[in-house]
Amino acid sequence: MMPLNIFAKVAPLLRETKFNNDSASIIDFLGKYHLGDWIYPSALHRELKLDIKSVYELLELCAEEGIIEQYLQIYCPECQRFIGSYYKTLLEIPETVNCLHCDTEITNPLQHAVIIYRVKNNEQR
Structure with missing residues (x-):
């Protein structure tokens, strides 16, 4: 294809x-x-x-x-980089996450969630 x-x-x-x-x-x-x-x-x-x-x-x-389609990604308030995980819904976001770049523990990651988008694959339509 x-x-x-x-x-x-x-x-x-x-x-x-x-x-x-x-x-x-x-x-x-x-x-x-x-x-x-x-x-x-x-x-x-x-x-x-x-x-x-x-x-x-x-x-x-x-x-x-x-x-x-919409996704959520969390940015680190310490180093200002995205932590590397993608979430489809708010319910998928854990209560705490760790930044893979600076190892900061992010409590209440919903405060640092940003909406991003992904081009859908044919199978997803």
């Missing part, structure tokens, strides 16, 4: 939204992502110069269409 650039499916959606003016740059940037890749909203915010609320609105539009 060929790697699929799934964001060609996003182009028609963008034409009907407030993102229409930026659709070429959005499609170009999202075209770098393929099945199974992780998408960090902060990367879109930084690269496309969109405000973070618009980035999440765009990604949620893609999630509603079944192209991507």
Whole structure:
């Protein structure tokens, strides 16, 4: 199976939204992502110069269409890096976690959870 650039499916959606003016740059940037890749909203915010609320609105539009899905990742308040684990729901997050980079024990990791997205595999649709 060929790697699929799934964001060609996003182009028609963008034409009907407030993102229409930026659709070429959005499609170009999202075209770098393929099945199974992780998408960090902060990367879109930084690269496309969109405000973070618009980035999440765009990604949620893609999630509603079944192209991507939401996950949670915890960042370490000490070293400011992600701890390396991904969680599908809030209930999956343990009460404490350890940072694999600086070994800090993070109590109440929900306070440090960030929504990220993953491009869905064909089997997941």
